[in-house]
Amino acid sequence: MLSELYQEVILDHGKKPRNFGQLASATHQAEGYNTLCGDRVIVQVEMDGETVRNIQFVGAGCAICMASTSMMTSFVKGKSINEIEGVFEVFHSAVTGGEADMEPLGDLEALVGVKQYPNRIKCATLGWHALSSAFKSPIQEEK
Amino acid sequence: MGSELDVRAEFPILNQSINGKPLVYLDSAASTQRPNSVLAAMDRFSKTSNANVHRGVHTLSQRATDEFESARVTVQNFVGADDSAEIIWTKGCTESLNLVAASWGGANLKPGDEILLTNMEHHANIVPWQLIAEKTGAVVRPIPISDDCVVDLQTFREMVTSRTKVVGIKHVCNATGVVNPVREMAEIAKSVGAIVVADGAQALAHVPVNVKELGVDFYAMSSHKVYGPMGVGALYGRRELLEAMPPFMGGGDMIRSVSFAKTTFNEIPNKFEPGTPNVSGVIGFAAALDWYESVGKEQIWAHENQLAQTLRNTLDQIPGVRTIGKCENQAPVVSFVMDDAHPHDVGTILDSHGVAIRTGHHCCMPLMERLGIPGTSRASFAVYNTNQEINVLIEALKNVVDIFSKC
Numbered sequence: 001m002l003s004e005l006y007q008e009v010i011l012d013h014g015k016k017p018r019n020f021g022q023l024a025s026a027t028h029q030a031e032g033y034n035t036l037c038g039d040r041v042i043v044q045v046e047m048d049g050e051t052v053r054n055i056q057f058v059g060a061g062c063a064i065c066m067a068s069t070s071m072m073t074s075f076v077k078g079k080s081i082n083e084i085e086g087v088f089e090v091f092h093s094a095v096t097g098g099e100a101d102m103e104p105l106g107d108l109e110a111l112v113g114v115k116q117y118p119n120r121i122k123c124a125t126l127g128w129h130a131l132s133s134a135f136k137s138p139i140q141e142e143k
Numbered sequence: 144m145g146s147e148l149d150v151r152a153e154f155p156i157l158n159q160s161i162n163g164k165p166l167v168y169l170d171s172a173a174s175t176q177r178p179n180s181v182l183a184a185m186d187r188f189s190k191t192s193n194a195n196v197h198r199g200v201h202t203l204s205q206r207a208t209d210e211f212e213s214a215r216v217t218v219q220n221f222v223g224a225d226d227s228a229e230i231i232w233t234k235g236c237t238e239s240l241n242l243v244a245a246s247w248g249g250a251n252l253k254p255g256d257e258i259l260l261t262n263m264e265h266h267a268n269i270v271p272w273q274l275i276a277e278k279t280g281a282v283v284r285p286i287p288i289s290d291d292c293v294v295d296l297q298t299f300r301e302m303v304t305s306r307t308k309v310v311g312i313k314h315v316c317n318a319t320g321v322v323n324p325v326r327e328m329a330e331i332a333k334s335v336g337a338i339v340v341a342d343g344a345q346a347l348a349h350v351p352v353n354v355k356e357l358g359v360d361f362y363a364m365s366s367h368k369v370y371g372p373m374g375v376g377a378l379y380g381r382r383e384l385l386e387a388m389p390p391f392m393g394g395g396d397m398i399r400s401v402s403f404a405k406t407t408f409n410e411i412p413n414k415f416e417p418g419t420p421n422v423s424g425v426i427g428f429a430a431a432l433d434w435y436e437s438v439g440k441e442q443i444w445a446h447e448n449q450l451a452q453t454l455r456n457t458l459d460q461i462p463g464v465r466t467i468g469k470c471e472n473q474a475p476v477v478s479f480v481m482d483d484a485h486p487h488d489v490g491t492i493l494d495s496h497g498v499a500i501r502t503g504h505h506c507c508m509p510l511m512e513r514l515g516i517p518g519t520s521r522a523s524f525a526v527y528n529t530n531q532e533i534n535v536l537i538e539a540l541k542n543v544v545d546i547f548s549k550c
Contacts, residue, residue, distance in 0.1 A: 011546070039517075065487075
């Protein structure tokens with residue numbers, strides 16, 4: 001159902017993405033790019049050891065991509081890499097139609113409607129994939 | 144003029160529901176649907192004439208070869224070539240363009256030579272040239288276009304010099320429907336002896352195509368853009384050039400004799416057609432061209448252009464919607480962007496109304512970058528579309544506006 005995909009919370013995050021803009025204090029960053037539709041997000045993270053102290057993103061894309069990335073940034077702030085990757089696994093399973101316990105997803109559950117639209121799943125996971133890459137991509141200090 | 148043509152019933156695929164709504168197929172610029180006569184021609188070939196071509200002495204092989212070569216004459220006549228040997232069967236435009244770039248480019252390009260391509264080219268007429276430029280030291284340069292996606296002829300004239308060896312032009316722009324001034328550009332290219340390579344993917348079904356009048360050296364075609372099957376197409380090449388070019392791929396049927404000491408190659412077109420070709424595809428391609436001519440090209444164009452113009456006029460009146468690309472006698476491709484909705488979202492919402500459009504960069508990333516947009520929504524028309532379908536599209540777009548005005 002279209003109304004499950006374009007819920008108010010998604011439209012709201014899509015139009016007014018949270019944590020949007022460059023993060024001056026970023027220690028890690030990575031880009032997610034969908035060659036099919038041109039959606040592009042750059043996720044910037046300030047890590048405190050294994051914990052996300054702060055996170056912002058820039059880029060442009062469809063409502064699902066922008067909303068999902070926006071909701072992700074709000075969700076992961078203050079959480080550890082382990083915790084985040086666990087939730088990403090649940091989220092990924094949920095949006096690809098697998099069995100998933102929605103409990104840990106909180107607000108992110110709104111995005112699960114995307115499972116009815118196989119060609120939009122990548123929109124909902126692009127920001128998450130970028131975040132996963134960012135954890136492995138420390139920003140090199142320029143000398 | 145512009146009245147609806149009574150052909151819809153010949154396209155069985157159109158008679159179905161998508162997401163509970165009647166299918167409104169507005170993606171013919173990606174692939175046209177096929178009429179019964181094309182399906183029947185391919186089916187008949189499979190049931191009565193299927194055998195390998197140019198090989199057997201038996202009757203079926205001869206029958207298949209005759210039909211295969213007769214289809215070549217159909218394409219030759221369709222594009223006004225002098226000789227059927229100037230028509231090479233390929234998988235489609237992409238292979239045709241790769242053939243020219245690798246074979247002609249590989250044999251003729253030198254370091255510092257320039258390959259000029261319009262800024263609106265499809266990736267299929269950019270990447271093969273980049274690959275051969277990398278190998279030969281030639282340089283690829285974009286020919287600038289206006290905000291309306293029209294080639295800047297004045298700048299093009301200034302760019303053409305003795306270094307110019309190739310000019311690549313799409314006849315009709317798949318992303319915007321803009322028709323390029325191929326003949327004028329070919330004349331300018333000829334003044335310095337450059338070859339002109341036209342990508343005819345979108346042109347065949349929508350504008351007059353005559354390779355002699357256009358003055359092109361090569362012209363690439365895809366069957367599935369003109370009511371034929373996928374995976375088959377053709378390359379027109381001027382005989383003199385094709386004869387001088389080295390083979391593109393090696394194999395059977397493209398040789399005169401093979402020994403481990405020396406292999407000699409067959410004459411054109413066989414030199415460029417190694418391996419068993421897609422014979423039923425070729426039969427279908429020719430049947431599609433026959434069908435298209437039997438309906439009447441002018442009537443088809445009048446009908447689909449009226450539909451496209453009606454849609455452009457309607458879209459221009461919706462606040463927050465902007466159509467992309469503008470020229471005289473524009474082909475029936477209507478690209479647009481909406482202020483509040485990304486093309487990908489538009490595509491999903493339209494699909495829920497049974498409306499099939501294409502969204503994204505249309506394999507023209509340099510064009511999108513030039514126009515400063517991530518992509519467009521594109522409705523494209525063919526002979527079978529109706530004015531009623533435009534109404535359905537507009538209603539569906541109102542739903543898009545409704546959804547995105549909620550917040």
